[in-house]
Amino acid sequence: MKIFRNPDVMWREEDEFREQAYKGLDTGEDVAEIGTSILLHSGKMHSLNVLGTEIWKLCDGKTPQEIVSTLREMFDVDEEVLRKDAGEFLQNMKEEGLVYEE
Amino acid sequence: MTPDNLIDPFIVYWDINSSGYSDAIISIICDALIKNKIFVLNLRDLSNPVSTTVSNIIDKLARSNIKIRLTINHGAIERSMIKNLQEHGISLFTETDSIEKLLSVSDNIIANVSFLLNQKNFHEIPAVIAFCIKNRIKELEFPIQRAEEGEIFYPAHSEVDQLAHALKEIPLELLKLTVHDPFLWKVFFKREHLEGMGCNGAYTMIYIADNLDVTPCPLLPVTLGNLCSETLKEIFSSFKRRQIRKEIIAPPYECRGCAIADNCKGGCRGRTYILLETFNKKDPACCFNC
Numbered sequence: 128m129k130i131f132r133n134p135d136v137m138w139r140e141e142d143e144f145r146e147q148a149y150k151g152l153d154t155g156e157d158v159a160e161i162g163t164s165i166l167l168h169s170g171k172m173h174s175l176n177v178l179g180t181e182i183w184k185l186c187d188g189k190t191p192q193e194i195v196s197t198l199r200e201m202f203d204v205d206e207e208v209l210r211k212d213a214g215e216f217l218q219n220m221k222e223e224g225l226v227y228e229e
Numbered sequence: 230m231t232p233d234n235l236i237d238p239f240i241v242y243w244d245i246n247s248s249g250y251s252d253a254i255i256s257i258i259c260d261a262l263i264k265n266k267i268f269v270l271n272l273r274d275l276s277n278p279v280s281t282t283v284s285n286i287i288d289k290l291a292r293s294n295i296k297i298r299l300t301i302n303h304g305a306i307e308r309s310m311i312k313n314l315q316e317h318g319i320s321l322f323t324e325t326d327s328i329e330k331l332l333s334v335s336d337n338i339i340a341n342v343s344f345l346l347n348q349k350n351f352h353e354i355p356a357v358i359a360f361c362i363k364n365r366i367k368e369l370e371f372p373i374q375r376a377e378e379g380e381i382f383y384p385a386h387s388e389v390d391q392l393a394h395a396l397k398e399i400p401l402e403l404l405k406l407t408v409h410d411p412f413l414w415k416v417f418f419k420r421e422h423l424e425g426m427g428c429n430g431a432y433t434m435i436y437i438a439d440n441l442d443v444t445p446c447p448l449l450p451v452t453l454g455n456l457c458s459e460t461l462k463e464i465f466s467s468f469k470r471r472q473i474r475k476e477i478i479a480p481p482y483e484c485r486g487c488a489i490a491d492n493c494k495g496g497c498r499g500r501t502y503i504l505l506e507t508f509n510k511k512d513p514a515c516c517f518n519c
Contacts, residue, residue, distance in 0.1 A: 137239075137268040137269070165236060167239065167268050172433060174236075
């Protein structure tokens, strides 16, 4: 099962907030509330934090397992925790019509 | 999102001056729209025929990811124009303010409809929707009123109730509807509350007037800057924008005690500002009993 971004979704990374979030990660701060990208779909705006943004960017035909493996290289988080968080996040995005499976 | 960590707007409304702009100005603005990663540009040109400025802007944005929605005068539409714009992926709307005008040229209409509401035509809404469905028009928009274009209209509560009753008989799902007015939105989309709503002026959207003044919204005439002398980025980053945003998101004093004030945040802030000359009163069109 591969995950793809819905091409109708308009999105952009917020460079300033992205920089702020990565600086925070380096110093061990909680950056979960910093929105580093914005998605616009069907008139609804979604703001994703740094982990959400990286997952979103990886939805280019990768499987959930491939996404988790790539995230493991980027974030110092336990694999089980990452799998659970990414799985829930992908499910939410699917329900919102932001991604689809093939 | 607080005023301190404001994102830059991603929806821009731009009303074109019929006299046009210099090529240099158009280039500067279009480059800024691309650089600032704008998602949607709502262009509006009511001159007849449509000015060459529009095609100039479209050409300059052709290779960008910006989605363009173009609204033109109902009388200015031509078949060749529709084909050309469709090839560029542009959504074309024709603006009108009466069902009579829509009916008079129905054979030519393939575009979407922008129906500008006023006191005289509010009761025509069900007929306009029925017309659009019958003619397989994809989108119907009730556009944001322009602060500088005549009297600010809002319907009486009894008229809103009549509309809600009439809409029960209409299959709205056959049409993509864009409704900006928060209280009409509630009627069309049958929501009890305005969850997560509130004015987006100077937040996700901004308005470029025909003289290139930048304001939070077409209906909120507080100038944040002018694109002849400032860049879009400077205006986005300005103290003025943060300040006006702070005022917009603070629920009006009159709304204290209202159960939905934190979501609604006072309804249409531009309408209140124009009609009551303050942000601290509730929207005159408010249909909630607080």
